[in-house]
Amino acid sequence: MLNALRHLTGLPKLRDAFKAGWGSSITPTWIDPPYQEGKGWRMRLVLPEGVPVFEIVKRKAILAHNLVRLPVEVWPSEPKDKPGVLDLWVANQGALSGPVEDWPLLHEGTADYFKGVPAGMNIRGDIVTGRLFEANYAVAGIMGSGKSTLLITLVAGAILDPLVEVDVFVLAENADYDPFAPRLRSLRTGAGAETAKACLDTLNALYGELEVRGKALKEHGERKVSRKLAEKDARLRPRVVVIDECQALFMDETYGEQAVNVVALLISAPASTRSRWCSPRRSRPRRRCRARSWP
Numbered sequence: 409m410l411n412a413l414r415h416l417t418g419l420p421k422l423r424d425a426f427k428a429g430w431g432s433s434i435t436p437t438w439i440d441p442p443y444q445e446g447k448g449w450r451m452r453l454v455l456p457e458g459v460p461v462f463e464i465v466k467r468k469a470i471l472a473h474n475l476v477r478l479p480v481e482v483w484p485s486e487p488k489d490k491p492g493v494l495d496l497w498v499a500n501q502g503a504l505s506g507p508v509e510d511w512p513l514l515h516e517g518t519a520d521y522f523k524g525v526p527a528g529m530n531i532r533g534d535i536v537t538g539r540l541f542e543a544n545y546a547v548a549g550i551m552g553s554g555k556s557t558l559l560i561t562l563v564a565g566a567i568l569d570p571l572v573e574v575d576v577f578v579l580a581e582n583a584d585y586d587p588f589a590p591r592l593r594s595l596r597t598g599a600g601a602e603t604a605k606a607c608l609d610t611l612n613a614l615y616g617e618l619e620v621r622g623k624a625l626k627e628h629g630e631r632k633v634s635r636k637l638a639e640k641d642a643r644l645r646p647r648v649v650v651i652d653e654c655q656a657l658f659m660d661e662t663y664g665e666q667a668v669n670v671v672a673l674l675i676s677a678p679a680s681t682r683s684r685w686c687s688p689r690r691s692r693p694r695r696r697c698r699a700r701s702w703p
Contacts, residue, residue: 439454446533465485482499511526522634525537567592574591575595576649578598581599611649621643625637
């Protein structure tokens, strides 16, 4: 690691520190010497005076080359609570290619809607938790980028919580969600007007339900739904609505405008009473996520 830093260019203060014996006769101050973490290793090192961490970050590509890694496999940063410390994580060679490990709930286990569910794995091999409680998702990307896979993973987690009711509307002809059918509150597929209307009816009913939920919270003297409260009162059970190929709904000549309006109302409703809806869109991508989701 020190040798990789030694060969960074354009850092005279770092070069002077090495010439003065830093790393040889002068022992560097290690917060954490290199150790194995996930699919790579991590270290935290106090840098010499005059060598800010952001200058190392700017030279990430050269640092990766010196470590015999791809730039995507090297992650230098500065901890918020430890200024002047280089926090470096380096992936094992090839660790980021190939399939990820099995989804944690693939064979057994339950989930908690209020705590979130396993949604993917980050570049370090850590589980990424997908938030469900008081959350909305809009997923965009080109074909084959994993939009439906992400939503299917979230639904798989949601239905492992016995309190959760899930409605799925697919504005296309596919069988992606068919394995979930026995556990879903409803599943409607098809590109026709029937599916669009059924989806709109559910969204309108869901918006009307917000008043019921608000009154229920008031009866219990609470401002926010909790798991304990949802277990006690069926009116406060979590609801999840998935709209796959949602552009087909929003662009429908008959139901599109109404759907846009009610979705906007649902999203802007008070978080304490709002139900959650998911909407993967097949359009040009606006964001890229480094988390990898399970098939």
